[in-house]
Each structure stands twice: as C-alpha cells, then as structure tokens.
Amino acid sequence: MKRWSRSLGFAALAAAMAFSGAVTAKDLFVVDLVQEPASLDPHVQWNPDSYFVYRNIFDNMVTRDDEGKIVPQVATSWRQVDDSTVEFALRSDIKFHDGSALTAEDVVFSVKRITNPEFKSPQLGQFNSIVDAIATGPATVQLKTNGPYPVLLAQLVKLSIVPRAHVTQVGNDRFNQSPMGSGPYKFVSIQRGVKTTLARNDAYWGPKGVFTTVEFHAVPDPATRVANLRSGKADLIVTINPDLAAEIKADNRIKVLSVLSERVAYFHLNSLTGPTADLRVRQAIAHAIDKQGIIDGLMGGYDKPVATMMAPVHVGYVEGFKGYAYDPAKAKALLKEAGITPNTNFTLFTSPTFDQRIVQAIQQMLIEVGMKVSLTSSDFAGWLKRAQSSPAEFGEMTFSRWSCGCQDADGVLFPLFHSSSSWAKSRDAEMDKALEAGRSSLDLNVRLQHYKRVHEIAEATLPLVPLYQAAILYGARKELRWRPTPNESFFLNRMAWDG
Amino acid sequence: MSRFFLRRLLQSAVAIFGVVTLVFFIQRLAGDPTLLMLPDGATRDDIETLRHQLGFDRPLAVQYLDYLWDLLRLDLGQSLIQRIPVLDIMASRVPYTLYLASGGLVVALGVGVPVGIVMAVRRDTRLERFLAAFVLIGQSMPTFWSGILLILLFAVTLGVMPSSGVDGFRSIILPSIALGALTMATFARVTRTAVLEELGRDYVSTAQAKGLLFRRVIRRHILRNAATPIITISALEIANLLAGAVIVETVFAWPGLGQLAVQAIAARDFPIVQGIVLLGAFVSIALNLAADILYSAVDPRIRLEGKT
Numbered sequence: 081m082k083r084w085s086r087s088l089g090f091a092a093l094a095a096a097m098a099f100s101g102a103v104t105a106k107d108l109f110v111v112d113l114v115q116e117p118a119s120l121d122p123h124v125q126w127n128p129d130s131y132f133v134y135r136n137i138f139d140n141m142v143t144r145d146d147e148g149k150i151v152p153q154v155a156t157s158w159r160q161v162d163d164s165t166v167e168f169a170l171r172s173d174i175k176f177h178d179g180s181a182l183t184a185e186d187v188v189f190s191v192k193r194i195t196n197p198e199f200k201s202p203q204l205g206q207f208n209s210i211v212d213a214i215a216t217g218p219a220t221v222q223l224k225t226n227g228p229y230p231v232l233l234a235q236l237v238k239l240s241i242v243p244r245a246h247v248t249q250v251g252n253d254r255f256n257q258s259p260m261g262s263g264p265y266k267f268v269s270i271q272r273g274v275k276t277t278l279a280r281n282d283a284y285w286g287p288k289g290v291f292t293t294v295e296f297h298a299v300p301d302p303a304t305r306v307a308n309l310r311s312g313k314a315d316l317i318v319t320i321n322p323d324l325a326a327e328i329k330a331d332n333r334i335k336v337l338s339v340l341s342e343r344v345a346y347f348h349l350n351s352l353t354g355p356t357a358d359l360r361v362r363q364a365i366a367h368a369i370d371k372q373g374i375i376d377g378l379m380g381g382y383d384k385p386v387a388t389m390m391a392p393v394h395v396g397y398v399e400g401f402k403g404y405a406y407d408p409a410k411a412k413a414l415l416k417e418a419g420i421t422p423n424t425n426f427t428l429f430t431s432p433t434f435d436q437r438i439v440q441a442i443q444q445m446l447i448e449v450g451m452k453v454s455l456t457s458s459d460f461a462g463w464l465k466r467a468q469s470s471p472a473e474f475g476e477m478t479f480s481r482w483s484c485g486c487q488d489a490d491g492v493l494f495p496l497f498h499s500s501s502s503w504a505k506s507r508d509a510e511m512d513k514a515l516e517a518g519r520s521s522l523d524l525n526v527r528l529q530h531y532k533r534v535h536e537i538a539e540a541t542l543p544l545v546p547l548y549q550a551a552i553l554y555g556a557r558k559e560l561r562w563r564p565t566p567n568e569s570f571f572l573n574r575m576a577w578d579g
Numbered sequence: 580m581s582r583f584f585l586r587r588l589l590q591s592a593v594a595i596f597g598v599v600t601l602v603f604f605i606q607r608l609a610g611d612p613t614l615l616m617l618p619d620g621a622t623r624d625d626i627e628t629l630r631h632q633l634g635f636d637r638p639l640a641v642q643y644l645d646y647l648w649d650l651l652r653l654d655l656g657q658s659l660i661q662r663i664p665v666l667d668i669m670a671s672r673v674p675y676t677l678y679l680a681s682g683g684l685v686v687a688l689g690v691g692v693p694v695g696i697v698m699a700v701r702r703d704t705r706l707e708r709f710l711a712a713f714v715l716i717g718q719s720m721p722t723f724w725s726g727i728l729l730i731l732l733f734a735v736t737l738g739v740m741p742s743s744g745v746d747g748f749r750s751i752i753l754p755s756i757a758l759g760a761l762t763m764a765t766f767a768r769v770t771r772t773a774v775l776e777e778l779g780r781d782y783v784s785t786a787q788a789k790g791l792l793f794r795r796v797i798r799r800h801i802l803r804n805a806a807t808p809i810i811t812i813s814a815l816e817i818a819n820l821l822a823g824a825v826i827v828e829t830v831f832a833w834p835g836l837g838q839l840a841v842q843a844i845a846a847r848d849f850p851i852v853q854g855i856v857l858l859g860a861f862v863s864i865a866l867n868l869a870a871d872i873l874y875s876a877v878d879p880r881i882r883l884e885g886k887t
Contacts (some may be wrong), residue, residue, distance in 0.1 A: 085724070109683050118660045118661050119660070119661055119662060123664075124662065125616070125660060126616070126618045130869065148739060197628050197632060198632065200629060200632040200633060202616040202618065202621075202629060204625060204628065204629070205617065205618070205620075205622060205624075205625035206618060208625075253662065253663075254664050256663065257663060257698040258683050271671075272667075272668060272671040272672065272834065273671065273672055273675070273834025273838065274744065274834050275744075297743075297832065298746055298832060298834070299743055299744070299830050299832040300829045300832065300842075301723075301727070301830045301832070302839065303727045303730075303744045303830075304730060304742065304830055304832055306729065306733060306832065307727070307730045307734060307735050307743065308742045308743055308744075310735045310742075311734045311738060311741075311742040312735075313741060313742050313743065315746070411706075442792045459609075460615065460843065460845065461609065461610055461611065461612065461614055461615050461847055462610070464614040464615065464874070465610055465614060468614070468626075482619055482620075483619060483711075484618070484619060484620055491620055492620075494620070495619070495620035495695075498621075500622075501622065501623075502622070502623050502626075503620070525761045548786075554613060562777065
C-alpha cells in the first residue's frame, strides 16, 4: 500500500515537471486570443489570431497610425512615377533580428514571394495588382501595377517584409516554424496549442515596446477569456461580446476597450431572381429592419447604424445619405403592392459564425411585416459557398459582415456590387462603370465622385441593406493604455501602462 | 490464443481502413477549405488559383489514391492551414489529452467507485439516496456550464486555481473534475450493482464469520470480484471521456486533441482530421484488446478457459 502511494507521488511529480509552470514576471504581458496563430509566416494565413502576432515580428512597407492615416514604416516616402509605377524610398537603418540589414532586395523578394501562385498564399488576391517589383538602388524600390491602382498603399499596409537571405537559406517550412523579421518583437518560441512567446527587440529602429516578454494564449471560449482577465491570468483579451462586456464593466480592476471598425454589417438581398427581385420587396425589407433597436437591444449599444456600405474610416465614404427609416407600416404597404402573400417563401440562410440573435431578430422583424421567412443554417464554409453561388442557389437573403482590411471602397463595393464578382447578386451597368472608374483613378476627388454615384445607385436599387458599423470589443486591465484601431491592428509597441 | 488475436488484428485493420476511407470522402463531399482561407472579396480567379495549387480541383479518386499512397509510407501529410506536418501537431497535443483523460478517469473512479460501494453497503438509506442524487447531478451537468462554474468559483472568486491553460500541476485539477463528473454516476451504478451481487455470496458471510473486518472483506475479496464489470465499463467510458474532453478542452483552453479536432473540422483542415480519426480508430481497437487482456489477468477463470 505504501509502495503504491509512493509511485503515485512520483508520477504526479513527473507530470508536474512535464508541465513546467509559467513564470509570472511583472514585465510579462499576456494576451488571450481565440485560437493559436495558424501561421507566423506573414505571407501565409489571413486571420486575426495570426496577424495579431506576426505584425509585431515584421515591419510592413507602410502602416496606419492610430488616426487611420497611412504613414511611413519601411518606406519613408513615395512618389508616383507614372500611372502604373510608384517609387518608394526605404529606411536605411532597419535590421532584421539576426543583425542583417533590410534592403531593397528584401522588399522585392517579399513582393514576389507573396504574389507567386506556387507559394499558395491566400493573400495573393490582395496583391496581384502589383505586377512587378524592381530594386532601383540599395534603398529604393519601384512597384509596377496593372494600370493605375489607387488602392496600392492601402494594400501595402498589409505587406510584411521578410529577409530574403534567411528565408532562402532555411526554406519556407523552417521559416514558418521559426519566423524572423525586423519588427519591435522577436519570435521566441511556440508551444503548440498553448502559447506563443515573443521578446522585445531592444535594437528596434522605431518606438520600442514597453513589455519585455509577451505571451499569446489560445483560449477558445469567450467566457473563459473573461475569467482569465478577472483572475489576472491575462492582461488583454480579444473578441468579447456585449454580454461579457457588461460583466467586465462590473469589475473595477478591468475595463472594456472598443473601437468602431471597418467591418460593416449588411443584409444581402437577391436582386436578380425570386420574390426579392422586385424592388418594392427590397424596400419593404429595408423599412422593416430596426437597426437602432438591434444595436441597443442586442448589442450593448457599441455599434453605429450606417446608411451606405461605408463608414467614415473608409476612403470612399460620402456624407449625406439617409438610408431607409424604420417604418413597418410602409413595409407592409409595399409588400401588399408587390403582391407578397403569407404564402410567399423567403429563405434566410446563415451560419453559427454570425450572431444568431441578430439574424433571428431580423427574421422576426420581417415576419412581423407579413413575410414568411424561414431560417436555414450551415457551417461557415457552406455559407461562403452559398453566398458566392448563382442567384438561384443563393435564395433570398443573408446577414453578413464585410471587411477588406484595406479601408477603401474598392475592397468593399467592387466585390459586393460589380457584376463580375461572385458575391454580387445584382446587376447595374451604371454601377459597374462607376466602380471601374473609381478603381482606375489616382485622384481622390475623382474617386469620391464616382463612389458617390455608387452610393446613390445602391440606395435607389438596394442590392443590400447596410446595417451598422461593427464595434470590436476587447477586455483589458484597467491600467492598460491602448487605442484599438478600426483595421484591427494589434501593435504591442503602441501599448503602455498608466502611470 | 494467438490465432484468436491474429483474427482480431486483421479485423481491426479492415475497420481502420474503412473508417479512414469514410472520413476522407465525407469531408470532401462538403467542399474544401479554399473559401475559408481566403479574405473577403476574393475573386473567382483567386479562388480557382488557390484551389488548383492545393490540389482540390483533381478528381476525388486521384486525391484518394494520393492519400493512400502517402499513408502506406506512413506520411500523414501537412496541415493545410499551418503548413506543419500533421504528425508534429498531433504529437504535441496527444500528451495533454492523455493527461486529461487520466485525470478524468481518476476523478470518476476515485469518486464513483467509493460512492458505489457505500451505496451498496448502505442500501435503502437516506445516505444512498443522497449519494445517488449527487452523482446523477454530476453526470447531468453539461460541461460547458459546469466548467465555467468551476472556473468562476475556484479561479475568479476564490483565486486558488488557474482559470485556464497549462501552468503546472494545478491546471489539470478543475478540468479533470469537470470531465470526471460526466461518468461518476455510471461508475457508481456499476460498482453498486457488482458489489451488491458479491455481498449476497457465501464467501462474504464466511469471511465475516471468520471475524474479518468488513472493510478488509470489501478490499480483499469483493472489489477484486467486482473489478471485471468495472474494467468493462472503464474501456467504454474512456471513449466517452475522450468525447467529453472536446468541450472541457475548449472551456479550459486545454490544448488536447479534442480541441484540435473541432477546430480542424471547422477549418476543413482535412489532413489533421484524418490523422485524428486514424488515431482514434487505433486507440479504440487497442483499448478493447487491452480490456480483453486485463480480464484474463484479473479473472483466472477467463484465463483458464483458454481458446474460445
């Protein structure tokens, strides 16, 4: 009996040692993500859990300041050489974490790597308007685009510069497992499924971070993330919903940080086939949805209703559009006029990825004005497929949120409205022309004129009902000083402690 | 005896092959991960380019043969999302699942068996009814609820346990309780039935007449005889524990295979899902074989019965 309990004790000790408890130093900063980063190679995966981490390991050509303005980073200045060529002057004092200098060769290599189809980058589509990159000097690079491309700088905000020599030497697979960049934080280690550790780059050329060590933990359950924040295990947590935000607000050691992001929620309608092909039906739907009611009643009041698919943070946002007021009586009248009876079937397809309370609230609002709306749900991949399918397969309507990560109308309006896009469920020749003109002019005012026309047509023809600008909520220790940005960037070196 | 085992092994191989094939085709019937990997607004060209590069535009039969060929060379492939060998990813997660399943089993046995014994010995008393209710409540609580309750009580309010993650030995306590609670009632019930059956036997009255302490009777004689059904249930319940671990792992941010499976399925990361299913099939079959072996070790009658 005694021998048995002793071997149990040894087993427990061995287990404890295998776990190797974490050291909670005062200059350790812990972030709770939803999932572990899929990849730390900045040219591979496009998801927040990954780029929250790798944006700190790498520098990008340009970046956005906290106001949202595009400012220099690797590139110090740029000039338009001709309609399809932009020349960038680069900083000469940037060093990768192994001490080697960042030069024009690295920029060229990075552009070519991410735009090479054989590299299989899911981000390829965001950069494939760049057709060539040439180093015209040790610190100058020329990028050639496919015709005039006004969104180039916005897209370059997302292009990380990787070290050509190092990547070529160790190969893509090893680089993916052990990334090295020039950013304010260095990659230290990754414990799969548990945490990713970064250490401050004390030789960084720009503003240095305040935290010595940063750990990113993968915590899939939002209630657990909040529990971690409350128990002090985490200093900053991402992606919380309004209910949990209320719980955080009740604890005076922690706080909620929110920002109105570039993500816009919308209700997409089929303008080509089915009962929603009648404009009056689409107008009725627009009048039936109480946007402010949803925001205040379900979402904690953080979000902001929009009249167009743009928010003030987007280039291409135009003031002065009113949208459709909440008017259920008018909705009922329009439906009657269009000949919609209680037997006309409407299908709302959705996926658990979307907040089902909002989807069901909208369904309920439509039912209340006399529409027979049934809900059908699938996994997210199934939803994506249906959203991009033919109008007949699409059905009548769906709820979604859109973000291009570019804060530019071209990344939002073109895929949603242009007839060549698999997302568009509407067709308007004038809309097409305005969108094409908007993306081929380098003059901001000319672009805004064209996008104003796009908004006018969208308001008149209602290919979708713009709902609200989504707020992104984070939880943090009360002493953390950080301003989240609309493009959901996550720069550790812009965070600090109070006092 | 060896011919029996050889036949079992062959059956197992066929079963594994069948499971792997089934999962391969079912996953691909729903589509592929291309759309999930791309940013909003990817054009049809972007989608087709990536789909082609990942090889999903090839005929299903070709993809299947390719997969079988890799499998034969013991190559489980690379995660589509992480671009890391599946074997590495799974190897890093398996220990955590083992720890959690063990922890859950320890709690389930450690609470369930004694409770079952007491319930049998103190049959038809208020204590028995109270204990029955206790374990039943444990089994009825969904882990996504009981888990967060445990965290809120012990980690947030009392501050004596870590609220999630892997930070030393204490991290396994709450998840094990949440997981073990799921099967406590089953073990209690089985133990109670088995002990009750033994209590009626002649040798028990003989032992008591001899003057043996009742506690000794239980430990030395009854439990050993009651062990057979408990072992049977253990083999079955381990499968339940592994399934229940999925939610417990998600709630407690415990980096086991369950969490990995859920995320891989949602992301359509086929190689990982296939790898986990393969592992699951192996484990299931191995556990059944192990149970068979344990029987012959514990119960000499089965051993002596020989080849059946």
